[in-house]
Amino acid sequence: MAGRGKLPDAVASDVSRAADDKNVHGKEGFIAFGRLLASDFLLAHPLNLPRIVITGVGLTAPNGNSLAEFRRSLLTGVAGIEWLDVRYMGRLLAGVCHYDALRHQNKKEVRVGTRAGSISIWCAREAIADSGVAFEAFPKDRIGIYIGCTEHGNVETENEIFAISKFNYDTKYWSHYHNPRTVANNPAGEASLNLGVTGPAYTIGAACAAGNLGLIHASQMLRLGEVDLAVCGGVSESIHTFGIFAGFKSQGALATNDVPARASRPFDLARNGIVVSEGGCLYTLERLGDALARGARIYGEIAGYGVNSDASDYVLPNPVRQAECVRKSLANAGLAPADIDIVNTHATATLLGDIQECEAIRAVFGEGCPRTHINNTKSFIGHCMGAAGALELAGNLPSFDDLTVHPTINVDNLDPACALPGLVLNAPVKAARVDTILNNSFGMLGINSTLIVKRFVA
Amino acid sequence: MTNEECKKAVLDIIADIAPDEDLTNVKPDVRLRDQLQLDSMDFLDIVMELRKRHGIEVPEADYLRLASLDSCAEYLTPKFNALAAKS
Numbered sequence: 013m014a015g016r017g018k019l020p021d022a023v024a025s026d027v028s029r030a031a032d033d034k035n036v037h038g039k040e041g042f043i044a045f046g047r048l049l050a051s052d053f054l055l056a057h058p059l060n061l062p063r064i065v066i067t068g069v070g071l072t073a074p075n076g077n078s079l080a081e082f083r084r085s086l087l088t089g090v091a092g093i094e095w096l097d098v099r100y101m102g103r104l105l106a107g108v109c110h111y112d113a114l115r116h117q118n119k120k121e122v123r124v125g126t127r128a129g130s131i132s133i134w135c136a137r138e139a140i141a142d143s144g145v146a147f148e149a150f151p152k153d154r155i156g157i158y159i160g161c162t163e164h165g166n167v168e169t170e171n172e173i174f175a176i177s178k179f180n181y182d183t184k185y186w187s188h189y190h191n192p193r194t195v196a197n198n199p200a201g202e203a204s205l206n207l208g209v210t211g212p213a214y215t216i217g218a219a220c221a222a223g224n225l226g227l228i229h230a231s232q233m234l235r236l237g238e239v240d241l242a243v244c245g246g247v248s249e250s251i252h253t254f255g256i257f258a259g260f261k262s263q264g265a266l267a268t269n270d271v272p273a274r275a276s277r278p279f280d281l282a283r284n285g286i287v288v289s290e291g292g293c294l295y296t297l298e299r300l301g302d303a304l305a306r307g308a309r310i311y312g313e314i315a316g317y318g319v320n321s322d323a324s325d326y327v328l329p330n331p332v333r334q335a336e337c338v339r340k341s342l343a344n345a346g347l348a349p350a351d352i353d354i355v356n357t358h359a360t361a362t363l364l365g366d367i368q369e370c371e372a373i374r375a376v377f378g379e380g381c382p383r384t385h386i387n388n389t390k391s392f393i394g395h396c397m398g399a400a401g402a403l404e405l406a407g408n409l410p411s412f413d414d415l416t417v418h419p420t421i422n423v424d425n426l427d428p429a430c431a432l433p434g435l436v437l438n439a440p441v442k443a444a445r446v447d448t449i450l451n452n453s454f455g456m457l458g459i460n461s462t463l464i465v466k467r468f469v470a
Numbered sequence: 471m472t473n474e475e476c477k478k479a480v481l482d483i484i485a486d487i488a489p490d491e492d493l494t495n496v497k498p499d500v501r502l503r504d505q506l507q508l509d510s511m512d513f514l515d516i517v518m519e520l521r522k523r524h525g526i527e528v529p530e531a532d533y534l535r536l537a538s539l540d541s542c543a544e545y546l547t548p549k550f551n552a553l554a555a556k557s
Binding site for chain 2: 124184185187
């Protein structure tokens with residue numbers, strides 16, 4: 013519970029000021045930049061920043077609409093890939109979510125809004141309910157919504173162009189909803205409207221690293237005292253745009269397989285590309301002091317993170333920079349590679365990308381990490397794009413409790429170039445200890461993110 | 471087209487753009503916004519759907535003529551009939 017080491021002068025000054033304010037204002041002591049209590053610094057992480065914990069999870073994945081369903085699917089080998097009719101392209105493989113949108117939206121909200129907005133609302137409502145926070149009474153201006161997206165606006169733009177094509181491309185038939193549907197903040201904005209949240213609500217564009225970035229940015233905002241509760245993670249509506257399928261197909265990176273459940277196969281010699289999926293996963297994050305004060309269930313603690321850029325290519329990954337990102341996250345968390353129990357890979361089942369990530373992991377973890385397990389969640393659900401990082405973390409969080417590591421499925425013949433020690437193939441394994449999860453998510457234009465979550469220990 | 475058929479055409483549009491509303495007892499002489507949850511974007515939807523489904527243009531200066539079902543019928547029925555006569 014106690015702080016780790018001496019507080020920096022500036023922080024110590026704030027603690028003192030907060031303590032003074034506490035005397036004046038009672039329990040709700042404020043300092044200049046937000047509601048940071050002295051106790052938040054006493055419950056500080058190694059850099060003397062407030063510790064941030066996960067207190068709620070809301071998700072929709074192609075193979076489950078709650079953490080329990082999702083986890084059950086991952087432990088019993090249930091993939092969530094199916095055939096989907098895609099405009100201009102025909103029947104393609106995709107990960108499709110089947111949540112009940114009308115649980116949290118009325119029909120008009122579904123009609124007027126976007127799929128990404130609807131997924132955001134579902135995940136946010138489910139996460140808040142799961143957290144047990146007294147939401148109705150919670151000051152809505154002290155809640156932040158930070159949602160990672162790979163892209164946004166393509167779905168609606170394609171729909172509108174298709175619609176006016178029926179009217180000889182006369183733009184007087186262009187929808188007046190086009191702009192509110194396609195602004196980059198749409199998914200977070202729709203969630204703020206639905207929830208009545210008046211604090212900051214915006215999206216973070218970071219290609220397929222975006223899900224992790226949602227959590228990382230939220231942690232930073234909580235530590236700065238900008239908000240007291242963060243709803244954060246990532247969402248994707250990408251399966252509703254033909255462009256993403258066509259783009260991957262043109263790159264030679266779109267998966268094909270006669271059997272949908274076998275289509276997403278990272279690390280397998282027969283892998284042939286990405287299965288595009290939709291999905292979403294939002295968490296509630298809080299400062300540890302607040303979570304403890306209300307007796308919240310704590311799923312895990314944000315241990316550290318790394319974010320960097322390749323600065324080398326539009327689409328090709330860079331294993332040197334990926335390794336740097338992983339090392340950066342370890343340094344930020346104050347952990348050594350051998351301290352990591354699960355590495356959840358980003359691998360998307362492209363020929364080159366999988367090998368390069370394995371090269372990066374090998375460079376950091378080498379052969380000296382006997383207790384480190386390595387797995388991949390995309391083998392079940394395909395690539396959920398902006399939601400990927402957040403969903404894949406969720407798929408592994410229960411490992412803290414059940415000491416089980418979900419596998420990478422569909423590996424019939426392991427590519428020797430991907431044969432990492434500790435790779436969990438095709439069936440779950442029991443682990444003697446799961447105290448840390450390291451989650452990789454990388455994206456186009458060379459954005460890399462690594463997030464480490466650890467078991468909460470007071 | 472009769473006035474009643476015109477009102478039904480308008481109600482069919484409203485049923486799609488306001489799917490949560492109960493339209494069984496819409497009073498024809500009362501402003502639509504006073505009895506249904508309709509905002510300005512919804513009215514733009516009505517205008518757009520009249521254009522898309524029926525080829526009817528409603529200039530902005532005439533938007534107030536769509537206030538109630540009765541005023542819709544009074545304003546739109548001649549337009550429907552003029553279009554029918556052309557085709």
